[in-house]
Amino acid sequence: MVREVMDDAQRDPLVGNVTRHLRNGVSTAVRERAFQCWKNLDATTGGRIADAFA
Numbered sequence: 001m002v003r004e005v006m007d008d009a010q011r012d013p014l015v016g017n018v019t020r021h022l023r024n025g026v027s028t029a030v031r032e033r034a035f036q037c038w039k040n041l042d043a044t045t046g047g048r049i050a051d052a053f054a
Contacts, residue, residue: 002042011045019052 002011018038022031031053039046 002045011048015045015048015052018049022049022053 002014006014018034022034026034035046035050035053037046038049
């Protein structure tokens with residue numbers, strides 16, 4: 001769905017929502033697994049989420 005249905009305007013809030021939730025008390029180990037999961041779903045979106053923590 002992220003790759004084939006959503007456009008960039010729809011992905012922006014998704015990235016923001018996921019990033020906010022991962023910042024809210026999530027351990028580093030869980031956060032790293034989440035980054036990898038998102039990168040497996042869509043490399044660009046997953047990269048954007050991970051980059052928000054760089």
